[in-house]
Amino acid sequence: MALVPCQVLRVAILLSYCSILCNYKAIEMPSHQTYGGSWKFLTFIDLVIQAVFFGICVLTDLSSLLTRGSGSQEQERQLKKLISLRDWMLAVLAFPVGIFVVAVFWIIYAYDREMIYPKLLDNFIPGWLNHGMHTTVLPFILIEMRTSHHAYPSRSSGLAAICTFSVGYILWVCWVHHVTGMWVYPFLEHIGPGARILFFGSTTILMNFLYLLGEVLNSYIWDTQRTARLK
Numbered sequence: 001m002a003l004v005p006c007q008v009l010r011v012a013i014l015l016s017y018c019s020i021l022c023n024y025k026a027i028e029m030p031s032h033q034t035y036g037g038s039w040k041f042l043t044f045i046d047l048v049i050q051a052v053f054f055g056i057c058v059l060t061d062l063s064s065l066l067t068r069g070s071g072s073q074e075q076e077r078q079l080k081k082l083i084s085l086r087d088w089m090l091a092v093l094a095f096p097v098g099i100f101v102v103a104v105f106w107i108i109y110a111y112d113r114e115m116i117y118p119k120l121l122d123n124f125i126p127g128w129l130n131h132g133m134h135t136t137v138l139p140f141i142l143i144e145m146r147t148s149h150h151a152y153p154s155r156s157s158g159l160a161a162i163c164t165f166s167v168g169y170i171l172w173v174c175w176v177h178h179v180t181g182m183w184v185y186p187f188l189e190h191i192g193p194g195a196r197i198l199f200f201g202s203t204t205i206l207m208n209f210l211y212l213l214g215e216v217l218n219s220y221i222w223d224t225q226r227t228a229r230l231k
Contacts, residue, residue: 006147007061013140014058017051020132029124036176040184042169043133046101050137053094056086057144087150091218092161095145096210098137104203105134108187115187145214149222152215162211166204 024047025038038044060082067075108116117130152158173184183189188196 007058009143009147010054010057010061013144014051014054016132016136016140017047017054020129021047021051023129024125024133027124029121034182035180036172036184040172040176042097043101043105045169046097046137047133049089049093049097050140053086053089054140054144056082056089057148060086084151088153090141090144090150091152091158091214092211093165095141095214096162096207097165098141099210099213100203100207102134102138104206112187115190116185118186145218146221150218152218155212155215158211158215159208162207163204166207170200170204 024044032038060079063075063079063082067079105116113119153161177183191199
């Protein structure tokens with residue numbers, strides 16, 4: 001029942017996300033006290049998604065170790081359910097949302113950081129925590145994709161799920177603005193209604209593209225490995 005390196009790595013990644021979430025929640029920022037709290041920020045939602053995903057990965061690894069050699073059909077059935085849930089979460093949430101957060105944050109930050117992450121936040125959030133929220137998500141999810149094969153759902157159901165998530169979050173952002181009169185992200189204050197509609201539509205399209213990118217990348221990694229083993 002020895003753990004292999006990729007299983008140990010998943011435990012380390014899970015612990016790092018738990019640490020990031022605990023440190024982030026411990027910060028007393030004014031925005032955390034307003035309507036919606038931390039849950040109005042996609043970065044925080046993504047951190048929860050990643051922590052839950054890697055928690056399921058660790059649970060799957062432990063179940064696999066306990067099931068191995070047991071001969072119990074019930075345990076095998078439960079393990080298959082866990083694996084299906086793990087694969088679905090990577091395909092529909094962990095990969096597209098995680099890559100979206102990293103890409104969009106740093107693109108807007110490079111253009112004008114005040115539009116997405118005002119310099120004032122440096123007084124509350126240390127640099128290492130910022131990178132934990134907006135940078136390490138990318139290598140962590142790519143490592144997971146590289147070390148374990150994940151079965152993607154049907155393309156139609158996968159795209160429907162990521163569209164539901166995207167539209168749901170956009171409606172949540174609009175509702176927060178309706179209640180408070182303030183947009184969650186500063187740059188939304190500086191563009192007109194038409195530009196906002198265009199931005200929201202573009203983000204939904206980008207989420208769909210990232211879902212497809214994950215599907216292609218997963219297939220490429222594991223088809224390449226399968227071909228290499230056959231040679």
